Amino acid sequence: MKYAIKAKQIYTEDNILEDGYIIINHGKIEKISKQNDERVNVIDVGELKVIPGLIDLHIHGANGYDVMDADYNSLDNISKYLAENGVTSFLATTLTAPMEKIEKAMENVVKAKDKGLTGAEVLGTYLEGPYLTEEHKGAHPVNFMRELKLDEIKKLIEISKNTLKVVTIAPEKENSEEIIKYLKEKGIETSIGHTNATYEQTIEAIKNGAQIGVHTFNGMTGLHHREPGVVGAIMDSENIYAELIADNIHVNPAVMRILYRLKKNDKLYLISDCMRAGGLEDGEYSLGELKVNVKNSIARTEYGSLAGSTLKIKNGVKNIKKATGIDLYEAIRLASIIPAKAIGIDDEVGSIKQNKKANITIIDDEFNIYMTIVEGNIVYERKM
Secondary structure, eight states, rough: OOEEEEOOOOSSSEEEEEEEEEEEEEEEEEEESOOOOOOSEEETTTTOEEEOOOOOOOOOOEEEGGGGGHHHHHHHHHHHHHTTTTTTEEEEEEEEEEEEHHHHHHHHHHHHHHHHSSSSSSEEEEOOSSSSGGGTTTTSSSGGGGOOOHHHHHHHHHHHHTTTTEEEEEETTTTTTHHHHHHTTTTOEEEESSSSOOOOHHHHHHTTTTOOOOTTSSSSSSOOSSOOOHHHHHEEESOOOOEOOOOSSSHHHHHHHHHHHTTTTEEEEOOOOTTTTTTTTTTEETTEEEEEEEEEEEEEEEEOOHHHHHBOOOHHHHHHHHHHHOOHHHHHHHTTTHHHHTTTOOTTTSSOOOOOBBOOEOOTOOOOEEEEETEEEEEEOOOO
């Protein structure tokens, strides 16, 4: 199907086009221009803004569903929830649990990719756990944490049918150097998180190919003037991306501002880390193997640790914009092209550019979502 979108503002990869058109053909962006010379149906969105579809690389669940349910219906409902909130692509993120449950969750992602989802597209699996350490366990049960073994990693890659995109590792674990290098060879990114590593261990992991800092500041050794820790290494290195949960709970706005100044809009991207309570009322829920209490939209385990979030990425964009004073165009990049670059898919998604997938979100000045388009298909449209 070929059609055009006309808008007051189009946030392209390079600039903001005023009063322009996007021509979409067979799920791809065929043309972006000031004029429409094509005889096709035109969707005129008036004064609304057309922006690249948002990307959430780290999400566990939402709206009562969890990736660890290992059920197609759960992933599809998460997908629809994300589309309603302007997200067009996501990584289904697992948790530390018995290995057979992790494997089933990964198999379900393969099924969902093959069958397709009715909302946001699932890009693959983000394996957060079980290769973590106890000192910064967060919402990961210690009794299911595991040591790194190459044969086990190979098996997980095989189960995923090459849909495994990111693996979280605590770099102080034995065999971490071998595993990080192996994952890099296979085109899988290593993220550093839930770790008690030193600055030196973290820098070594980055040199070996680790590319992502998991929900920076949370679940890792903090910055101290005598021991920079994992946080110091992430801030100091130009070669590692920093995930940020910009909910004003996990990280103070002043610290968001500091991190942005260090990483600019090149190596910092937003995640939700949302769990199944996202979009629902306060109450008792589960996150993987643990019970979680949500009060004032803040999720905590019974021992008081933050347990994911209930954040919507669009609100994270607004929060980082307010905290740093950057404009909307730059803030949106932190939830679109930068995460796409972090896992090497920026040639397909992450921006509005000719020949890329037509993954598009349409918003008003308050960031209300009016339409979400995935590969040219309208998967969400706001009721007027």
